[in-house]
Amino acid sequence: MFAKPFRVKSNTVIKGSDRRKLKTDISNAFPGLSAEDLSELVPNKEDLNVVKIYAHKGDAVTLYVLRKNPIFFQLEKQLYPTVYTVWQYPDLLPSFTTWPAVLQKLAGGADLMLPGVVVPPGGLPEVKQGDCCAVTVVRNRAPVAVGTAAMSTSEMQIQGMKGRGVSILHTYMDTLWGFGDKTGPPSIPPADGMEDAEGDMEGEGGTEGEGGGEREEGRGEHRPEPEEEQNAETLCPNLQELSLAPGEGGERQEEGGSEEKDRADGEEPEDSRSPQEQMDALLFQCFLHALKSKVKKSELPLLTSTFLRNHMFSCCPSEKQLDIKKSSYKKLSKFLQCMQQQHQLLQVKELSKGVESIVEVDWKHPELRSFCPPEGAAMEEGPMESNGDSDRPYQPPEITAFYSVSARLEPLFQDSQKRKGAVLSPAEVRTIVTEYVKKNELVDETNKNYVTINPTLCDCLLEKSEYQEVEKLKWDELFSRTLDKMQHCHQLLFPGQEPIIRKGHMEPIDISVASRGSNKKVTLIKNLELYGLDPAGVASALQLQVQASTVLNPVPGTKDRVLVQIQGNQVQQVGRLLLDQYQIPRKYIQGLEKAQKPGKKK
Structure with missing residues (x-):
């Protein structure tokens, strides 16, 4: 497991x-x-x-x-x-x-x-x-x-x-x-x-035989x-x-023992095929495996380069290396053309000049339906890609809210050895505050729903105008005031990587619509990098889907942020791409309500 x-x-x-x-x-x-x-x-x-x-x-x-x-x-x-x-x-x-x-x-x-x-x-x-x-x-x-x-x-x-x-x-x-x-x-x-x-x-x-210890x-x-x-x-x-x-x-080891004898002698069965024939077979195997277990109908049309990089390579057994140049086809386009014309497994079209895409797959084709991934072939998709050059498909990060101890609250967290800047989850904050209250016997004797305010809690949680007025707080208010006085942080956990902790709230992916020239609309997308998305890759996917030009511009006032601009009001298509393909939670996408209403012109 x-x-x-x-x-x-x-x-x-x-x-x-x-x-x-x-x-x-x-x-x-x-x-x-x-x-x-x-x-x-x-x-x-x-x-x-x-x-x-x-x-x-x-x-x-x-x-x-x-x-x-x-x-x-x-x-x-x-x-x-x-x-x-x-x-x-x-x-x-x-x-x-x-x-x-x-x-x-x-x-x-x-x-x-x-x-x-x-x-x-x-x-x-x-x-x-x-x-x-x-x-x-x-x-x-x-x-x-x-x-x-x-x-x-x-x-x-x-x-x-x-x-x-x-x-x-x-x-x-x-x-x-x-x-x-x-x-x-x-x-x-x-x-x-x-x-x-x-x-x-x-x-x-x-009494042992050649096949190892016998019973x-x-x-x-x-x-x-x-x-x-x-x-x-x-x-x-x-x-x-x-x-x-x-x-x-x-x-699997067979009980008979002939294969065991071969292994014991250090010999492996030889492949009589030429290296080129072996690479052709591996290429076809990875192709069928990728279509059957990786590609979804909702991804079509799919760039042929993306199909190779994100799907076929990940289906190659770990002990082998897929290299199209060593096959008889030499190029991916020639191989896919063969799969289309001779096997009729898919259709490839040039949707934009010089860029080919897979537009249709025959999911009921006998060769595809009968294919079983070989033992040792990769069955699961790897962790997320951090940029457009990665061979691994994107997976969204797990985003968790955290709080950082501020200088004002440091005395409250001193007993738990949490100094200024220590990052804690809300549950950890509640635990530490509860232990502090119990250790200092601050629970009100007449009503246990209230906590008596001592000098430390007074300095940490009360405003100056409340110093003489507030003597007790309810538990919930005690916790909420503590969290309000702390600095907001968030943790990003990308699959297969160390957690990343950043200050402040997690900024959403911002989608907006602006006018350019003679009332022409453009859609603007920013903050993609915060979620590990490659703006160039997102722009290419959108360009392919809506057949509109895209432009990448730096975000003013930032060093490493890129703004994706695409012609027309494409908010609905952008939202579908982020929600369905990249699996970004809806609460982290801002501006979906700006989608063009049905019946209106762009």
Whole structure:
């Protein structure tokens, strides 16, 4: 699930009521944890953050982060511990043991198959299908992966230890682990009897075939090759690959063994085609993949250069490189012409002089409908592009309001060690103010809805005319006055980049209509750069859609702002482009009401 980067939607401090609920949910999900363990995992005083993310396949996941490390993640209302938590509590989950070489595949997105499980003398742990369980490696009890049992223990034995054993959700070295402090697993000696079992297997010697360690008849154990035993503490890419299910980036191994023998000998099947033929095949594969999974009907007409840069390149498998010059076509225009005339998959037209666009795609074409993306090809679109030269499609930023501590309010935040200029979320401000009030016993004894004003609150929050008049404030007014006295900030979080914090409110994208010459209308757009949009790219897209000329001019009084000007009242088309294609929230677009009313001339 976390083999590829995920996108953060929000990051907030957990509320008190949610903190108590989380502690209850953890206790119910993992009854083996004591009250002390729960207090350590969900402390009352320390900041515990709730981070909402979208995994690369679109799954909505909630993370709970303590001391900068994710400790639990919640998927479809089910809680799962991270490796950081199971390292602290190694007996929290029933665990299955495998060889260190398997970890590399698990981190790549593969599931753990039963032939790769080492069965201890005491037998497998008792689990039911769907139970949360962990995966460890031999000679270390610290789990390296967390997942769910694909079948019950009895079914595993009935199946003869064949098939999928654990569906992996999270591993050491994946992106969820990378969201924390990236520490490695501790060294925890195996339970009594497990070392003896490994010693027995090491001494049993050679009934192994060429395809790697075979399971001894009547037992579910794998016997390692000498290389595996010597390198049991480390990852070793030269080891024979154990049977794994194809997952996100994982590779399938056939049980027969001919392919395994080829891999063991370091040989790969040769491609008899010429390099040019191979590039032609790759070009056609990326073309079909892009049409099927990347291009939307609403994007048409689509510049052919944009189609290549933003869609086809991103569909190329990571181990290969797409280069049209090395194909028989040499040019993109010639390739698309072939796709139009011979395959009749699309139509390309020159909408403006020298600029070709894809205007129509035959979505029901048999070749397109039957195409399946090959294993290893990119399935997800990458993070946003910051300029027009990027190969990655645009994604809008997450915008969050923040507040900065002003010099006047510094005494109020002194106890929490927040000095002038410290940036806080509204929830953090409420927490700090509440703790200050309670610490100084300022809650009114007769009515707990009011807070008594002490000298510090008086200096920080009251006007001079109120010094002698106001003795108490309601909680809500206390919070609102605090926020009003702070400096406004905002955070921009672009996918795959570090957060950007700027002073002031987030300026909206401004759309206006002006008159030029003899009452001719032009549409003006500014502040696109603030949202990571390339003004030149937006101008090109608008020019293509409305067939009107565009001009880029510097914004007066600024160094790096560009004003996009397009002929006519194009507010409606600009709004549709920003809202539908670039997914900019409506509240950050100003001037949509200036769209031309139906029936009126431009």
